[in-house]
Amino acid sequence: MDIKKFGVVGAGQMGNGIAQVAAMSGVDVIMNDIKSEFVERGLATITKNLSRSVDKGKMTAEEKDAVLKRIRTSTDLKDMAEADFVVEAATENETLKFQIFRDLDKVCPENIILSTNTSSIPIGRIAAQTKRPDKIIGMHFMNPVPVMKLVEVIRGIATSDETFKTTWELSIKFGKTPASSEDYPGFIANRVLMPMINEAIFCLYQGVGTKEDIDTVMKLGMNHPMGPLALADLIGLDTCLAIMETIYDGFKDSKYRPCPLLRKYVEAGWFGKKTGRGFYEYK
Known part of the structure; x- marks a missing residue:
């Protein structure tokens, strides 16, 4: 065609x-x-x-x-x-x-x-x-x-x-x-990516490290171009939550449950870069 x-x-x-x-x-x-x-x-x-x-x-x-x-x-x-x-x-x-x-x-x-x-x-x-x-x-x-x-x-x-x-x-x-x-929830890209981002948010939620430390570990330790929390802000936390909920609803597996901190930020209107505030602040 x-x-x-x-x-x-x-x-x-x-x-x-x-x-x-x-x-x-x-x-x-x-x-x-x-x-x-x-x-x-x-x-x-x-x-x-x-x-x-x-x-x-x-x-x-x-x-x-x-x-x-x-x-x-x-x-x-x-x-x-x-x-x-x-x-x-x-x-x-x-x-x-x-x-x-x-x-x-x-x-x-x-x-x-x-x-x-x-x-x-x-x-x-x-x-x-x-x-x-x-x-x-x-x-x-x-x-x-x-x-x-x-x-x-x-x-x-x-x-x-x-x-x-x-x-x-x-x-x-x-x-x-x-x-x-x-055709499975999250397909390949987000079935792999979003649980990683979600786990990074759990690390922040549970005080395992600061947002800067978590992102630095993934950038310098795993050679990612940007950290998972900064990436979540770029994607949009509302979008991340929607994807995690779709994957969780599709599999009903607790490993896909969205972190409460992610939900809290979205409910507060902190969607990331597009709203000026997410895990980081943007001027």
């Missing part, structure tokens, strides 16, 4: 990053969100990222302008009817995602693949909201999208081989390295 127009639902941290890499690959993009201020903010982030690349000599000003011209903003989900392939990158909220997929199923032609950037919600449950379960697949980009090379491609129980092949090839076209995962 030749993908010439790519739809992105959600213009936030993940959505605008996905829109950027798609446009940089030469594909026309429709970036959608529910409010014009959200899509404008997303476009401003893309512009800032591209300007930084120009300043570093990684691209020319003309190339930057060409990328931006390929991105069209939208606040009407019906615009997705024009797309050859759609990825949903809304907040990690099951109810919201289910409604988006029900709406996309009505709007988009029946031959169009609808993918989701979900971090943990089972693909089969999302596919069940539609009349095209064979064309529903997970296309999980990593944050920050323009920098991270991985795309986790997750096939649900009904996902067709053709849908998988198209998504895999599209990931490569976007300059990413795809990896295949079966």
Whole structure:
């Protein structure tokens, strides 16, 4: 399948990053969100990222302008009817995602693949909201999208081989390295990552070490580029909690229980970098 127009639902941290890499690959993009201020903010982030690349000599000003011209903003989900392939990158909220997929199923032609950037919600449950379960697949980009090379491609129980092949090839076209995962809560990336982050939070909660000590041990001892608590702040503590709850609900295994301190921070509105306060403070 030749993908010439790519739809992105959600213009936030993940959505605008996905829109950027798609446009940089030469594909026309429709970036959608529910409010014009959200899509404008997303476009401003893309512009800032591209300007930084120009300043570093990684691209020319003309190339930057060409990328931006390929991105069209939208606040009407019906615009997705024009797309050859759609990825949903809304907040990690099951109810919201289910409604988006029900709406996309009505709007988009029946031959169009609808993918989701979900971090943990089972693909089969999302596919069940539609009349095209064979064309529903997970296309999980990593944050920050323009920098991270991985795309986790997750096939649900009904996902067709053709849908998988198209998504895999599209990931490569976007300059990413795809990896295949079966449809279990948390998939591969977050089933491994989130319990590690959660255990780091337990270490802080139980006074095993300070946040700085915990992050230093993981950076210098395990050669991680950043510590788990700083990484949690970057991902968003609300997102971390949502993922841990999904994994815990899926397996009912106590090793996946979210740390009470994580829940306490989220309830206080301390979501991390995006709110200015998480395990660390951000000015």
